[in-house]
Amino acid sequence: MFRKNQILTKIPNWSQHIKLQHESSARLENLKEKIASGPSLQDFINNPNPVLEEDTDKWNSYDGQLRRGKKDTTRLRLPPWLKTKIPVGENYTRLKEQLRNLNLSTVCEEARCPNIGECWGGGEHRTATATIMLMGDTCTRGCMFCSVKTSRAPPPPDPHEPENTAKAIASWGLDYIVLTSVDRDDLKDGGSNHFADTVKEIKRLNANILVECLVPDFRGDLEAVKTISHCGLDVYAHNIETVEALTPYVRDRRAKYRQSLATLEAAKSFNENVITKSSIMLGLGERDEEVEQTLTDLRTAGVDCVTLGQYMQPTKRHLKVMEYVTPAKFKEWENIGNSKGFLYVASGPLVRSSYKAGEFFIASILKNRKMSHV
Numbered sequence: 001m002f003r004k005n006q007i008l009t010k011i012p013n014w015s016q017h018i019k020l021q022h023e024s025s026a027r028l029e030n031l032k033e034k035i036a037s038g039p040s041l042q043d044f045i046n047n048p049n050p051v052l053e054e055d056t057d058k059w060n061s062y063d064g065q066l067r068r069g070k071k072d073t074t075r076l077r078l079p080p081w082l083k084t085k086i087p088v089g090e091n092y093t094r095l096k097e098q099l100r101n102l103n104l105s106t107v108c109e110e111a112r113c114p115n116i117g118e119c120w121g122g123g124e125h126r127t128a129t130a131t132i133m134l135m136g137d138t139c140t141r142g143c144m145f146c147s148v149k150t151s152r153a154p155p156p157p158d159p160h161e162p163e164n165t166a167k168a169i170a171s172w173g174l175d176y177i178v179l180t181s182v183d184r185d186d187l188k189d190g191g192s193n194h195f196a197d198t199v200k201e202i203k204r205l206n207a208n209i210l211v212e213c214l215v216p217d218f219r220g221d222l223e224a225v226k227t228i229s230h231c232g233l234d235v236y237a238h239n240i241e242t243v244e245a246l247t248p249y250v251r252d253r254r255a256k257y258r259q260s261l262a263t264l265e266a267a268k269s270f271n272e273n274v275i276t277k278s279s280i281m282l283g284l285g286e287r288d289e290e291v292e293q294t295l296t297d298l299r300t301a302g303v304d305c306v307t308l309g310q311y312m313q314p315t316k317r318h319l320k321v322m323e324y325v326t327p328a329k330f331k332e333w334e335n336i337g338n339s340k341g342f343l344y345v346a347s348g349p350l351v352r353s354s355y356k357a358g359e360f361f362i363a364s365i366l367k368n369r370k371m372s373h374v
Contacts, residue, residue, distance in 0.1 A: 166201030
């Protein structure tokens, strides 16, 4: 049995222990203040030039490195401008509940998009948007940047999905809807007719809803592209994802840079009134001249709108982030894109291919076009 004095010798110095706790709490509070000082997505939307003053405290609050060496296996620490708030709001909650009840998937959730709260909630412009993922949540491809689950033989598409999706969307009061899908190389038409049927049903129930289809490359099948282009959609989108040199390492081997460009060019040739759109991820190790060449290639293919955003590693199994691109650099890419003649360029760390501020701008273009033809 221990005597009292023996027990006391095993208890640490309590005054020292309390002092360490206070120091730890102070460091934690200081860290929280540094993180909170970073800009929000709304800052980027409200102020087109928030980052030209990179010497201010809000940008200096990050004391980590922005770029990783090619042989460096460590993971870069997240900079403050990529911190986002937890989604809240009545509209966000309502949409989430209805999606679960209807067994519908959204790329917003599957891809862990940082902008989901603003998009579903309507945001500053009150243009509520959502991105619905058709034909299930299982892809036949395995890109190294994407967290969507994969299988060689996913379940067949639900034949009632076009009708059910259209009914749900019409009841939500959305202004702009993005329909996307996993790659379905197991289907003869790649799922293009399923897309088209869904668009037609949406337009039948509410012709005023603007519909964007963010589609796969359909293995380069231009008949599938033609089916989508003629279904009544407003925006034809397909993501080039990365520069040509990195495509074999970033995307699935069946996805090819020139193949993607060909589908975008074909969509415009099939329907000159449709707006075409693509997206580039930065931070994968691309060089500046390669990004500029990609922008040139997209514009040459007739692409009207382009978005550039930061690549974020979804899990430890996926490609590591090679660089966290600063907001100031994203602003440079926006200026370069605008100089190449795109109708709209959205460029920022939190920008994604389905980006609400961009959709608001595209919606304005489409509505003005319709008014001019009245």
